[in-house]
Amino acid sequence: MSKEPDLDFGKFGKVYLFNKPEPEIMTKAKEVLNLNSTKLAEEGHTNGFKFIANIVPTLTYEVKDYLLKYADLEEKEREELKNQPINSILPLNYIAEFAKGDKKLAVLRADVDNLGLIFSDGLRRYTISRIATLSRMLDLFFTGYISILINKVSDDYAKRELGNTNLKAKQKLIYTVYAGGDDLFLIGPYNLILDFVVELRKKFYKYTANNTDFGISGGIPIVGSKVSLEYMAKISEEMESISKSAIFATKNKQNYLKDAITIFEKSFKYSSEIKGYSTYNQRIFGDEELSKLYKKPQDDNYVNFETILSISNKIAEYMEEKKMSRALAYRLLSLHRVYVSEDGKIDPIIYPKIFYQIGRNVKNESVRNLLVEWLLRKGYSYGEDSLSKENVIRNLDVILSIALMKTRGGKKDD
Known part of the structure; x- marks a missing residue:
């Protein structure tokens, strides 16, 4: 082939990326997948499709105009912005400028709770096809639907907080470090991420047919725009682990584990729209011996972050x-x-x-x-x-x- 592979895995194969049908490649390839769309697959050009959560904020003309007009940039930042090519990836220090008030970023790191237990004990009939379907549907949410949600939340945020409807839905304000399988790692303006995490949990609740056995625990540190990605990963992982061990008690002394979001080292539930008592909680607190392993809160600490x-x-x-x-x-x-x-x-x-x-x-x-x-x-x-x-x-x-x-x-x- 005249085109060089974009990814070369040696004896394991090669990967070619292209924006329009390439007959020379497609006739010889063992598999042709369309990324983040089913259109070409429907037209017969490919034999499948795959979703990848690869959203990154980019520098559009509207974004450049907004930043030059409203952002409090240092002279060096202003000159760099003027010289930055249109459609290039927007650096984190410019993403922080879209935050309300304090120009900070928030990092959201989260994953599905008790997934191993769900796979081992959650299927009434334990078959390969059912395991594959469950895995595929979870991945679809975190690779496919997550992009739709980022688009919607970014657009709503631009209209509500920035007062600038020129920043259309095509302009994303959340950076996807990764999302897929059952977890995600996102970076964005701190107040946008705070709104986003509540919406994410509510949408996942609906996606799983209001099944509270599917919880999400995560951590949100708020950081400066010049903090290294390595530090963001470390501190968000620490906060996520706090959520994973969080325990809540209601007024009637019913206890809940996990399915929490941690910010400023405090853990919260998500929203009053998420109702029900999970099988996991029933197992833990319905067993007297298991229940003794957990130090239960003395006071009602079941607080929803949305509130x-x-x-x-x-x-x-x-x-x-x-x-x-x-x-x-x-x-x-x-x-x-x-x-x-x-x-x-x-x-x-x-x-x-x-x-x-x-x-x-x-x-x-x-x-x-x-x-x-x-x-x-x-x-x-x-x-x-x-x-x-x-x-x-x-x-x-x-x-x-x-x-x-x-x-x-x-x-x-x-």
């Missing part, structure tokens, strides 16, 4: 509208550090101190009443979900940290 994001967004909105000061948020964070222990025990002295700070520093009566209700009286409600006032206070560090990042003036610390 944490909701209250954080509300507080960020009040800060942006000057109805609540960032200084108050820092004072509340200081109170949390002093009066809430690492295991979630709340010193009651925090309540009058919070009441005093809110009463003294919030002039808007409506916002003042809401903050008192959320932190000192009824707690916070979001859709079908609710946070007790105790769980609002226990998680003030995460709630306020996110709100402060969203209202920060574009700081680019590493």
Whole structure:
């Protein structure tokens, strides 16, 4: 063949990549696969197709215009951007510029829980075809559907947060390091990743026919744009392992393991839309001896991250509208550090101190009443979900940290 192979595996074969039918290659190839589309397969040019999650943000004219107009770039970054070719891969420092407030990135690393157990015990009839089908369908979600979800979430984010509808769905804002099989590793603007992970879990719940035996545990560190990929991989793996060992208790003392997301070294469930008690939890906590192996939480710590994001967004909105000061948020964070222990025990002295700070520093009566209700009286409600006032206070560090990042003036610390 006149064309050199793009990948050469010696005696194991060669791989050729092409954008349009190449008769010389196709007539001699043992297998011709169309990537990320079934169109050519339908037209008879190939004998199959394969999905690969290979999404990367690229520099389009719209992105370049947006960055040059709105981003707080150093002179060197600005010159590099002007000279960078259109359609080239967008470096991480420019991806961070799409974050709201603090120009940070978030790394999402996650995989399906208990997959070995699902394959060994989850099939009523244990056959090769059933194992292959389960494996293929999981891979399809993480290689095929994940790209659709990134497109949709990126487009919605551009319209909602950036106020720029010129950044169309074709412009992705999440970098896929890898996704396939049962796991993924993504990088993107921190607040986009926080929204994305909740949407990912809800879509996977629907994809598995609302089967809670299929959980996803992951970790999200928030980092500067100049941090090495090696460090991102290391710290996200550490946070993922925290999620894998997370244990939650509800008000009625029902316990849950895994299926969690960890951020700022705290683990949360995902959304109130995900309902049910998995077979894995039934096995562990239904067996008295197995149950003794786990240290169960003393208090209700079953908190959905979607609800944490909701209250954080509300507080960020009040800060942006000057109805609540960032200084108050820092004072509340200081109170949390002093009066809430690492295991979630709340010193009651925090309540009058919070009441005093809110009463003294919030002039808007409506916002003042809401903050008192959320932190000192009824707690916070979001859709079908609710946070007790105790769980609002226990998680003030995460709630306020996110709100402060969203209202920060574009700081680019590493």
